[in-house]
Amino acid sequence: MNNEDLDMGIYEPEHGEACAIATGQATTFPTTLVVEMIELEGDRANIVSALSYKERNESSIGTSFQKDILPSESSQTSGINCSFTCPENHIVQHKGNNLSSEACPENFRWIYEDLKPWKSTGITREMVERAKYAAHIRVNIVNGRVYVSKYKWVFQTRDVFTVWGILQLLRLYPGRLPDLDIMFECGDKPVIHTRDYKRSEAKKLPPLFHYSGDYSTLDIVFPDWSFWGWPELNIKPWEILKKDLQEGNMKMKWIAREPYAYWKGNTKLGAVRQDLVKCNVTEKQEWNARIYKLDWKRERRQEGFKNTDLASQCTHRYKIYVEGVSWSVSEKYILACDSASLLIVPHYFDFFTRSLLPTVHYWPINENDKCRSIKFAVDWGNKHAEKAQAIGKAGSKFIQEGLKMKYVYDYMFHLLCEYTKLLRYQPTVPGGVVEVCSESLICSGKGLKKKFKMHSMVKGPAETGSCTLLLPYDLSDLQALLERKANLTKQVELWEATDSIGESKFVN
Numbered sequence: 001m002n003n004e005d006l007d008m009g010i011y012e013p014e015h016g017e018a019c020a021i022a023t024g025q026a027t028t029f030p031t032t033l034v035v036e037m038i039e040l041e042g043d044r045a046n047i048v049s050a051l052s053y054k055e056r057n058e059s060s061i062g063t064s065f066q067k068d069i070l071p072s073e074s075s076q077t078s079g080i081n082c083s084f085t086c087p088e089n090h091i092v093q094h095k096g097n098n099l100s101s102e103a104c105p106e107n108f109r110w111i112y113e114d115l116k117p118w119k120s121t122g123i124t125r126e127m128v129e130r131a132k133y134a135a136h137i138r139v140n141i142v143n144g145r146v147y148v149s150k151y152k153w154v155f156q157t158r159d160v161f162t163v164w165g166i167l168q169l170l171r172l173y174p175g176r177l178p179d180l181d182i183m184f185e186c187g188d189k190p191v192i193h194t195r196d197y198k199r200s201e202a203k204k205l206p207p208l209f210h211y212s213g214d215y216s217t218l219d220i221v222f223p224d225w226s227f228w229g230w231p232e233l234n235i236k237p238w239e240i241l242k243k244d245l246q247e248g249n250m251k252m253k254w255i256a257r258e259p260y261a262y263w264k265g266n267t268k269l270g271a272v273r274q275d276l277v278k279c280n281v282t283e284k285q286e287w288n289a290r291i292y293k294l295d296w297k298r299e300r301r302q303e304g305f306k307n308t309d310l311a312s313q314c315t316h317r318y319k320i321y322v323e324g325v326s327w328s329v330s331e332k333y334i335l336a337c338d339s340a341s342l343l344i345v346p347h348y349f350d351f352f353t354r355s356l357l358p359t360v361h362y363w364p365i366n367e368n369d370k371c372r373s374i375k376f377a378v379d380w381g382n383k384h385a386e387k388a389q390a391i392g393k394a395g396s397k398f399i400q401e402g403l404k405m406k407y408v409y410d411y412m413f414h415l416l417c418e419y420t421k422l423l424r425y426q427p428t429v430p431g432g433v434v435e436v437c438s439e440s441l442i443c444s445g446k447g448l449k450k451k452f453k454m455h456s457m458v459k460g461p462a463e464t465g466s467c468t469l470l471l472p473y474d475l476s477d478l479q480a481l482l483e484r485k486a487n488l489t490k491q492v493e494l495w496e497a498t499d500s501i502g503e504s505k506f507v508n
Contacts, residue, residue, distance in 0.1 A: 086145070086437035104410060104467035105402045107355035111415050112472035114213070114220050115422065117197075122424040123207055128181055131206035134191045135183035139166060140427055142179050146170065147433040156232045157449065158186045160441065161225035164453055167438050168228070169412050171458040173466065177413070178420045181427040185210045188326040190219035190348075207419070212327040212348045221351045222415065223408050226329040229452030231445075233296065234305040237456035239405045242336060244311035246400060249338040254317060254389045259382050261342055261374050262316035264292040264308075269324035272344060272367060276322055279371040287371045288378035290316065317388065318342050318378055320365070335362065336399040340392040342377050344370055345489070351411055352403055358488040359506050361395040363388075366493060376496045384504045409458075410466040418469075 118127075132138070137159050138149040148163055162184065170177060183206070185191055190213045197205045197218065210219035229237040236244070267273050280291040299305050313319075314337040321334045321341055327348035335341050341362040346353070358364040363381070366373040381388030442453045473481070487507055495503050 086435050086440055100464040100467055102467045104414065104469050105352075105355070105407055106470070107352045107402070108411060108414060108467075109470050109473050110221070110351070110354050111411070111418055111469070113478075114415075115418055117202070117205055117218050118207060118422050121203055121205075123419075123422045125181075125425045127204065127206055128183060130204060131183035131192075131208040134185050134206070134208055136186040137163070137184045138430070139163065139182050139184060140180070140429055140433065141166075141170070141177055142427060142429050144170065144175060144177075146436050147429050148436050149430060149433050154186045156230075158225045159184075160445075160449075161228045161230075161452075162186065162222075163436060164438075164441055164456070165223065165225070165228050165412070167436065167441065168456065168458040169409050169416075171438060171460070172409050172462050173413055174461050176465075177416060179427040180416055180420045181423070182416075182419070183208050184222070185219065186225075188212075190214060190217035190326075192218045194218055211329075212350050214348050220415070220419070221349070223351055223412060224329050227405065227408050228456040229448070230329075231448035231452050233300075234308065234448065235310070237452055238332070238403075238408070240455060241310065241333070242400065242404070245314065245333065245336040248311035248314045249336075249396065252315060254338060254392060255385060257314075257339065258290070258316040259288075259378065260316055261289045261318035261320050261378050262292075262313070262339075263289070263320035263322065264313065265294050265322075265330070266296060266324065267291075267293045272322055272370075273324055276320070276344070276370060279374055286375075288375045289320070289371070291320075313337070314339060317392075318363075318381060320344065320374065321346070321362075323348060332399055332403060335395040338392050338396045340377075340381055340388045341395050342374060351415075356395075356398065358485060359391065359492065360488070361391065361398050363391060364489045364492055366496065369496075373496060376499070376501065380495070380501050383501055387504055406462075407467070413466045414469050 132151065136150065136152045136154050138151070140147040140149075146163070146167060150159065185208050187210075190210050192206065192208050194216055205218065208219055209222045211222060211224035213219045213221045226235060227238040229235065235241065263276065265273070267277050276289075277291055277293070279287040279289040281287065281289065294308070299308055310333050317339055319334045319337055319339040319341055320343075321328070321331050322344045323346055327346065327350055329350075331343075331350070331353060335356075342365050343358075343362045344365040344367050356362060363377045365377060381391075438453075438457060442450060442457070445453070491507055494500070
């Protein structure tokens with residue numbers, strides 16, 4: 001399941017050290033329609049095109065784009081003032097501690113690595129503007145208020161739910177984020193290629209936020225939209241779905257599950273998925289895989305998503321993760337299942353996956369000989385059931401404990417804070433932008449779009465602060481981590497090559 005089918009001198013005075021500045025009185029700016037927004041209701045797309053500069057000034061001054069898109073009855077939104085404009089007093093002042101004594105998870109250390117390209121140069125306004133060519137949206141936070149510019153059409157509502165997530169971060173930690181200015185790319189693949197910014201070009205490197213990265217690009221990795229729900233595919237907000245998956249795990253013990261590897265998704269996206277279909281069971285060949293093709297259009301239009309409930313898919317001892325066009329948001333759902341996850345060696349990563357360890361949290365699958373690799377993994381796991389079950393448990397624990405929404409917000413918080421420390425200019429509100437807030441975004445949709453926002457809405461400020469960010473990796477520690485991951489994968493490859501199904505002792 002991929003992202004189209006299942007399958008974001010250094011200036012200091014305004015940027016306080018702990019990202020804990022208090023928010024002052026915000027200036028009121030006109031909220032004008034300058035973006036295209038698309039709301040998909042069944043097969044109908046309601047498109048509101050960008051108004052010209054003249055139309056904006058004559059027709060839209062003082063109005064909010066949400067009302068022009070899809071107004072809804074205030075009775076459907078309990079406790080929310082559906083005036084479609086952001087109230088003057090919607091900013092909650094910060095009270096309480098800035099940091100908790102709890103250390104952040106290990107994957108937070110990758111924040112420093114993602115921002116390292118700008119460590120020596122800082123980030124100038126010109127650098128940020130240079131990212132505009134690839135960005136879908138721009139998000140400015142000034143005095144605790146959020147302003148959005150939209151540059152390109154975005155698939156489904158990725159941009160809306162990404163902005164929604166940022167708004168919830170501000171509700172959780174009001175007054176703690178400094179002013180910032182970020183460009184965001186909402187497509188599947190990272191786009192800032194390292195090869196284009198070597199030597200003198202490094203000073204022109206545009207900072208661009210995105211949902212994923214790889215080791216040949218420099219996009220800044222940010223949590224994807226699906227953590228707040230994916231209404232077009234009826235995928236619930238992560239905090240709710242995570243509990244559903246946990247309950248699903250309890251319905252069937254690992255040893256009682258089908259002793260095969262399971263995958264369901266769109267097989268048309270990417271050559272790797274098309275090749276995976278060949279691993280399905282036939283009358284002549286048993287690769288220990290059970291592959292199910294999924295037609296999302298049919299599910300949405302005819303089946304009512306009755307075949308896509310993720311919490312009911314934890315019925316096999318092994319679950320396969322495979323990329324499509326690029327990374328897939330499905331990885332967290334697969335890992336959370338208690339089944340041993342078989343990862344066809346991925347080329348992309350998101351903000352949490354770089355801390356996963358092969359043979360600890362998952363079993364690596366050779367993409368060049370995936371059918372034999374899957375068969376070996378299942379045969380090995382069934383022979384060493386206790387160890388296979390431990391891998392499934394470790395992967396599930398990594399997700400259930402290390403990827404709770406508190407840590408998703410904390411990652412966003414620390415990433416944005418570290419980013420703003422690099423800014424060499426004071427962010428301001430660009431001309432002709434839209435101010436957004438939780439109230440106006442909730443009122444802009446209906447059906448699952450509204451329901452998922454309501455269900456993922458932060459209820460109020462956190463009583464304690466964010467977790468405490470760990471120190472950056474030093475070079476030797478980072479090299480040791482990468483070498484360990486490579487050695488663990490090579491060990492599995494050696495066992496496969498020699499058909500050593502009886503081996504069970506992993507290297508450290």
